[in-house]
Amino acid sequence: MGTGPATTPRPGAVRAGAAWAGAAWALGVLALLVTMPLVARDRLPDPVATHWNGSRPDGSMSVTSAALFPAGVWLALVLAAVVTRRYWGGSASGLPAALLAGGGVLLIGAQASIVHANLGRSHWQDADSANLWVAVVMALTALASALACLATRRPGSALAGAGPAAREPVMDLPDVERVVWLSWAANPALQLTAALLGLGAVGTAVASGTGLTDPHWMLLLPLAALALGIGVVSSVRARVTAKGLVVGFGPLGWPRRSWSPAEIESARAEQRTAAQAGGFGYRVNRLGTTVMLRSGGCLVVRTRAGAEFAVSIDDAERGAALLNALADRADAGRP
Structure with a gap:
């Protein structure tokens, strides 16, 4: 850990x-x-x-x-x-x-x-x-x-690997057995x-x-x-582990969307407003797919297929840094 x-x-x-x-x-x-x-x-x-x-x-x-x-x-x-x-x-x-x-x-x-x-x-x-x-x-x-x-x-405590986030951001992960980041938000x-x-x-x-x-x-x-x-669409939970990102919707955390590190091209934290997203809830527009529960920091994931998914959630910077580090690790393991 x-x-x-x-x-x-x-x-x-x-x-x-x-x-x-x-x-x-x-x-x-x-x-x-x-x-x-x-x-x-x-x-x-x-x-x-x-x-x-x-x-x-x-x-x-x-x-x-x-x-x-x-x-x-x-x-x-x-x-x-x-x-x-x-x-x-x-x-x-x-x-x-x-x-x-x-x-x-x-x-x-x-x-x-x-x-x-x-x-x-x-x-x-x-x-x-x-x-x-x-x-x-x-x-x-x-x-x-x-x-x-x-x-x-x-949910348990939100844990992440050691090291501060860089500008990209990317987290410096040691060779550890398990990394976990958890966050949630509600409207x-x-x-x-x-x-x-x-x-x-x-x-x-x-x-x-x-x-x-x-x-x-x-x-x-x-x-x-x-x-x-x-x-x-009134609440959301996000979880990042070595297996990638899982976003669960509603009080039961279901239905879910998930991405493995190999599917993720990059992740970032971005400030967005409800007006930019087209309102609150589950929105699809020129920005891609956005789960907007409150204006402010969003975790934005860009997949290798070119699609973007954003979710307004707390501690988005650390979640993005950990995802980028896991994506880098997945790239390093590619033949």
Whole structure:
């Protein structure tokens, strides 16, 4: 491993975006939990069935209580996530996100199952079975928790080989076993937009699935597609190793683009603005391909095929220097 000083990218934008998206998710889940039974009040018995023994309902709660009780549980989960992030964020970085994602999906699914089972019934004892809903909700809860942990995992320290960057820049690499450089960036506004669109898609899907409204595919599909597309280009992670450059998009670092050192002609750090790139997000224009999350320093890679790829990211100078050194090493190994 290189002996040069470790470089840690500034995570402020990533944290700000995650905080705003988390706040939007918390408020959106709270709104869904409260409004679902209240909106359907005229089509529900009062009280409503809230607990089942097998396929038979054996417990009930007033409609108002059915709206407020899960909301209280959700607020407690949000508080637990905030406290965990504040005091144990380093040792349990994925736990707050898992609590918010998994807990939100679980409570929304449970509330939707209650509304669906009671909808159109005269008495809570006549409510439908919720067994299928429970199985689906538990599976979605596990999936949401796992994805949240993956999305919020912390990359290791950004490490590079010894030696300062030259003007090109090129880093003087010793003969070492492993070299690594890591950096990331995010656009909080895009992250918040993706979260709000995702909440709209979830709300539309829940309303349709519970029978509160007819299926609105012309609304659900565009909302889901926009949330996914904007979420993918709202953050980026870059990693340089002896195998080359890998750029991962979105909170999961996927999809990815990669280049080996042999494919790279040169790399440089360059100042670019969003206006030059044609706006924020994934842009293709006369400059080549640019992933623009914020104006400022960009890592620009020129391939041997003549194409250019740029990504706005922290510590671009060191990343470019390391890529150039690896490209030089690859050239030296050519026959």
